[in-house]
Amino acid sequence: MNDQDAFCAAAAALLGPRGFTQDEDLVGPWLTDWRGRYHGAALALASPESTQQVSDLVRLCSQFNIAIVPQGGNSGMSGGATPDTSGNAIVLSLRRMNAIRKIDTAGGETGDNNGMSGGAGGKALCEAGVILQSLHEAAEARAMRFPLTLGGKGSATIGGLISTNAGGTQVLRHGTMRAQVLGLEAVMPDGSIFNSLTPLKKDNRGFDLKQMLIGSEGTLGIVTAATVRLLPAIGGRVVAWAGLASVIDARKLLVHCEAQAADILEGFEIVPDECLTSVLDHQPDARSPLDARYPWYALVELVAQPDQYDALYQRAEDILGSAMEAGLLEDAAIAASESQAEAFWHLRDSISAAERAIGPAMQHDISVPVELMAQFVDQTVAEVEARFPGTRAHAFGHLGDGNVHFHVLAPAGAVAGEWELAHGRQISMFVHDRVTSWGGSISAEHGIGQMKRDELGRLGDPVSLAMMRSVKHALDPKGLFNPGKLVPTGPA
Amino acid sequence: MNDQDAFCAAAAALLGPRGFTQDEDLVGPWLTDWRGRYHGAALALASPESTQQVSDLVRLCSQFNIAIVPQGGNSGMSGGATPDTSGNAIVLSLRRMNAIRKIDTAGGETGDNNGMSGGAGGKALCEAGVILQSLHEAAEARAMRFPLTLGGKGSATIGGLISTNAGGTQVLRHGTMRAQVLGLEAVMPDGSIFNSLTPLKKDNRGFDLKQMLIGSEGTLGIVTAATVRLLPAIGGRVVAWAGLASVIDARKLLVHCEAQAADILEGFEIVPDECLTSVLDHQPDARSPLDARYPWYALVELVAQPDQYDALYQRAEDILGSAMEAGLLEDAAIAASESQAEAFWHLRDSISAAERAIGPAMQHDISVPVELMAQFVDQTVAEVEARFPGTRAHAFGHLGDGNVHFHVLAPAGAVAGEWELAHGRQISMFVHDRVTSWGGSISAEHGIGQMKRDELGRLGDPVSLAMMRSVKHALDPKGLFNPGKLVPTGPA
Numbered sequence: 010m011n012d013q014d015a016f017c018a019a020a021a022a023l024l025g026p027r028g029f030t031q032d033e034d035l036v037g038p039w040l041t042d043w044r045g046r047y048h049g050a051a052l053a054l055a056s057p058e059s060t061q062q063v064s065d066l067v068r069l070c071s072q073f074n075i076a077i078v079p080q081g082g083n084s085g086m087s088g089g090a091t092p093d094t095s096g097n098a099i100v101l102s103l104r105r106m107n108a109i110r111k112i113d114t115a116g117g118e119t120g121d122n123n124g125m126s127g128g129a130g131g132k133a134l135c136e137a138g139v140i141l142q143s144l145h146e147a148a149e150a151r152a153m154r155f156p157l158t159l160g161g162k163g164s165a166t167i168g169g170l171i172s173t174n175a176g177g178t179q180v181l182r183h184g185t186m187r188a189q190v191l192g193l194e195a196v197m198p199d200g201s202i203f204n205s206l207t208p209l210k211k212d213n214r215g216f217d218l219k220q221m222l223i224g225s226e227g228t229l230g231i232v233t234a235a236t237v238r239l240l241p242a243i244g245g246r247v248v249a250w251a252g253l254a255s256v257i258d259a260r261k262l263l264v265h266c267e268a269q270a271a272d273i274l275e276g277f278e279i280v281p282d283e284c285l286t287s288v289l290d291h292q293p294d295a296r297s298p299l300d301a302r303y304p305w306y307a308l309v310e311l312v313a314q315p316d317q318y319d320a321l322y323q324r325a326e327d328i329l330g331s332a333m334e335a336g337l338l339e340d341a342a343i344a345a346s347e348s349q350a351e352a353f354w355h356l357r358d359s360i361s362a363a364e365r366a367i368g369p370a371m372q373h374d375i376s377v378p379v380e381l382m383a384q385f386v387d388q389t390v391a392e393v394e395a396r397f398p399g400t401r402a403h404a405f406g407h408l409g410d411g412n413v414h415f416h417v418l419a420p421a422g423a424v425a426g427e428w429e430l431a432h433g434r435q436i437s438m439f440v441h442d443r444v445t446s447w448g449g450s451i452s453a454e455h456g457i458g459q460m461k462r463d464e465l466g467r468l469g470d471p472v473s474l475a476m477m478r479s480v481k482h483a484l485d486p487k488g489l490f491n492p493g494k495l496v497p498t499g500p501a
Numbered sequence: 502m503n504d505q506d507a508f509c510a511a512a513a514a515l516l517g518p519r520g521f522t523q524d525e526d527l528v529g530p531w532l533t534d535w536r537g538r539y540h541g542a543a544l545a546l547a548s549p550e551s552t553q554q555v556s557d558l559v560r561l562c563s564q565f566n567i568a569i570v571p572q573g574g575n576s577g578m579s580g581g582a583t584p585d586t587s588g589n590a591i592v593l594s595l596r597r598m599n600a601i602r603k604i605d606t607a608g609g610e611t612g613d614n615n616g617m618s619g620g621a622g623g624k625a626l627c628e629a630g631v632i633l634q635s636l637h638e639a640a641e642a643r644a645m646r647f648p649l650t651l652g653g654k655g656s657a658t659i660g661g662l663i664s665t666n667a668g669g670t671q672v673l674r675h676g677t678m679r680a681q682v683l684g685l686e687a688v689m690p691d692g693s694i695f696n697s698l699t700p701l702k703k704d705n706r707g708f709d710l711k712q713m714l715i716g717s718e719g720t721l722g723i724v725t726a727a728t729v730r731l732l733p734a735i736g737g738r739v740v741a742w743a744g745l746a747s748v749i750d751a752r753k754l755l756v757h758c759e760a761q762a763a764d765i766l767e768g769f770e771i772v773p774d775e776c777l778t779s780v781l782d783h784q785p786d787a788r789s790p791l792d793a794r795y796p797w798y799a800l801v802e803l804v805a806q807p808d809q810y811d812a813l814y815q816r817a818e819d820i821l822g823s824a825m826e827a828g829l830l831e832d833a834a835i836a837a838s839e840s841q842a843e844a845f846w847h848l849r850d851s852i853s854a855a856e857r858a859i860g861p862a863m864q865h866d867i868s869v870p871v872e873l874m875a876q877f878v879d880q881t882v883a884e885v886e887a888r889f890p891g892t893r894a895h896a897f898g899h900l901g902d903g904n905v906h907f908h909v910l911a912p913a914g915a916v917a918g919e920w921e922l923a924h925g926r927q928i929s930m931f932v933h934d935r936v937t938s939w940g941g942s943i944s945a946e947h948g949i950g951q952m953k954r955d956e957l958g959r960l961g962d963p964v965s966l967a968m969m970r971s972v973k974h975a976l977d978p979k980g981l982f983n984p985g986k987l988v989p990t991g992p993a
Binding site: 012081173174176182185187197200202203204205207208209210211212213215216217218220221223224225229231272304349376377378379407410411447448450451452453454455457466469470471472473475476479480482483495496 | 578665666668672677689693694695696697699701702704705707708709710712713715716717721764804830840868869870871899902903904921940941942943944945946948949957961962963964965967968969971972975976981987988
């Protein structure tokens with residue numbers, strides 16, 4: 010019996026048949042990311058049912074030098090949950106640990122994130138495998154809400170969202186996942202259990218280990234549970250779709266909305282007209298909210314306190330009216346119903362799918378300082394299209410976060426697969442170079458994973474990279490936690 | 502010439518006479534903390550004028566194995582900026598680096614803390630030695646404010662506030678220093694310069710090194726500059742003083758205020774009647790805001806948006822009126838003027854000084870989960886007084902943060918100095934044991950420094966302590982950055 014066999018026998022004994030399998034039919038689906046871009050190999054799929062089992066399994070892996078790729082909903086965008094092809098790793102699924110252990114809605118305030126944010130609310134103690142949608146539903150059933158959502162909410166898990174510091178469409182007001190985590194539990198590479206689940210609003214007992222683990226993509230620790238904050242449910246929302254002359258005007262409209270309604274502004278997304286065209290072409294049922302077409306659109310969401318919906322509607326009309334008087338927008342439509350609000354959002358959320366139907370594209374998830382994003386888009390779209398003739402560059406998304414999805418579409422007639430291979434790397438390097446020169450980030454919300462690790466190594470600040478390598482080596486000296494992800498290899 | 506002499510010669514050449522001195526008259530004042538509790542020794546006082554000089558000096562120290570104790574305003578509470586007595590360290594003062602390099606008030610939103618918090622505002626790029634009061638004044642001159650303040654604002658520096666993750670009286674709504682830092686620059690133990698000064702609202706390029714450095718008390722890096730957030734100036738404030746039957750009622754009043762006014766509640770402090778008596782005895786000019794006396798008081802501060810002061814006053818009356826109807830408070834006074842508001846706050850801020858005049862006391866800066874603090878105080882005051890007959894325990898401060906200052910006053914007639922030596926350690930261990938058993942922190946906002954390092958070693962979670970030691974050793978393998986502070990020594 011070789012070492013891998015001995016490990017598998019011990020792990021099977023530890024976790025039982027529901028917790029450990031080498032059956033290729035069961036393991037296979039988890040060796041490819043959901044977009045089918047990354048493919049790996051694994052000895053087995055481990056699905057522990059408790060933090061203690063995770064800890065015991067990690068100790069076993071350490072003993073046998075088996076690498077561990079933690080996985081939640083397998084809905085990441087950067088290959089962070091797909092093992093490499095060496096076959097000396099297990100996939101450690103947290104999906105069986107899906108209990109919401111406790112929801113606390115009592116009390117007028119929340120113990121919070123070591124002083125990160127204040128406000129009324131409650132909290133939920135979730136195991137890592139709780140699916141985002143389940144948390145939303147559990148909160149809603151108690152007249153609360155969890156203030157983070159994103160497209161993959163039906164599969165993304167709390168553990169995965171924490172490990173990747175996920176963003177989404179509510180970051181503008183409520184912050185990324187980092188701001189939602191009040192307490193954390195994780196298993197470290199030596200099998201020890203880091204327990205910081207009890208929320209304290211103030212705690213100055215040393216380094217902020219919790220924040221160090223959030224966003225570390227499973228390279229430092231495996232998140233097993235978390236206490237997250239909940240907010241009171243809203244009393245309704247008003248969603249508006251505004252037609253704009255330019256992306257610079259979108260920035261001005263954002264400033265206008267922030268100045269007048271920072272307390273209720275939950276979303277501010279931008280969409281260029283070409284993206285709207287793609288969506289309308291792709292979805293026969295979709296309709297443009299405005300009769301005329303404009304170069305850019307802004308999708309604005311304002312939310313009401315309970316019982317204040319009518320006042321909100323009036324306020325939204327005032328804000329948009331004054332914006333139009335100031336020449337910041339050309340025309341605007343306010344959704345007349347919740348289903349129309351959904352339809353407005355659906356236009357925004359359908360862009361990626363619509364563009365995939367057109368043909369190949371290189372996609373980039375980037376940020377620059379919020380106040381520079383409109384200029385960045387204006388300038389960089391032109392630069393990319395000039396540098397790579399025939400391509401079209403589309404930037405859409407979270408203008409209020411200084412984060413857009415910057416897609417570069419292939420020239421008409423390009424063959425999917427071939428075009429990316431021939432031009433993709435060059436295009437992405439060009440975009441990332443521009444982002445870096447604007448002081449921005451090559452990963453705003455999707456993480457580094459395996460997709461951007463080399464780019465991070467190429468463009469990252471050498472001091473930061475050295476610090477990351479030192480911390481990684483200190484906490485995971487054998488390098489068994491999610492190898493090949495996030496942390497670029499060092500200088501030779 | 503021995504090594505220390507060689508180092509001093511090289512450092513003097515590097516920094517010049519204004520930047521480096523061994524003159525005992527000039528060095529001496531910085532070898533004792535402001536409360537006179539800790540005394541150390543140092544080779545010299547270094548006062549570099551630029552980040553590059555700090556970097557060069559750190560490299561020199563590394564070369565000669567000289568320890569570095571970074572120091573801002575020397576107004577810390579835990580001896581974190583006082584060197585040990587070995588004499589093989591320099592005090593590195595950041596006080597000369599006191600430029601506010603840039604204040605940005607334009608724009609309706611702020612690039613912020615990697616998604617930690619949102620909202621309208623601006624930002625200030627400060628060198629580490631900027632005094633808090635100076636930043637307040639610079640912001641006020643531009644109709645902005647920096648939303649963190651504390652007693653030592655006339656001496657505390659931005660660098661020190663960041664290194665200790667300082668709190669204060671506005672944490673309830675705005676968070677601790679950690680939540681104010683949008684960007685950071687620090688010199689690492691190898692002399693490299695970590696530069697993350699450009700604020701990005703979203704940035705998922707790896708471990709959150711910025712948050713790791715915040716609150717690390719100079720043991721991992723020396724903060725040299727930071728970009729901090731600014732908020733629009735307020736339109737005024739309403740300060741109320743409420744008489745309460747119990748600390749449990751204080752908690753209920755807090756919940757009431759959070760439910761009705763979370764958006765404008767900036768302060769919620771509690772004061773037991775014994776503390777008010779101490780202040781009134783100590784300050785002949787001070788007056789109780791209410792005619793009658795009650796077991797407890799709450800100091801409540803609500804703030805207005807610009808031009809909304811009258812509406813705020815009405816709202817405050819409504820909130821307190823409904824609280825009285827609900828039986829949550831016995832009586833309340835709303836300050837009729839800004840000077841009366843100051844007087845109310847002065848009562849709260851004078852407690853420590855008044856109690857010092859009475860006699861010796863052991864002071865503890867502790868937190869427990871916010872929702873448990875009232876019960877904790879109720880129960881632990883009785884336990885302490887029973888366990889140490891003749892003592893009186895007073896808990897006052899930031900109920901809304903789950904953080905009180907828990908003072909145990911010596912029995913009448915106890916001799917200062919002797920009493921602390923004879924009983925202090927036992928009392929503090931008892932209090933810290935209780936805090937720990939409630940899931941709390943033995944340092945809520947004052948940090949660990951040298952004062953609580955052994956207690957952290959005794960009571961801290963062993964997994965967290967091991968992680969801290971690993972990170973410390975990885976980034977500062979020679980152990981030259983603020984030795985003897987924060988990070989407890991490991992198991993033998």
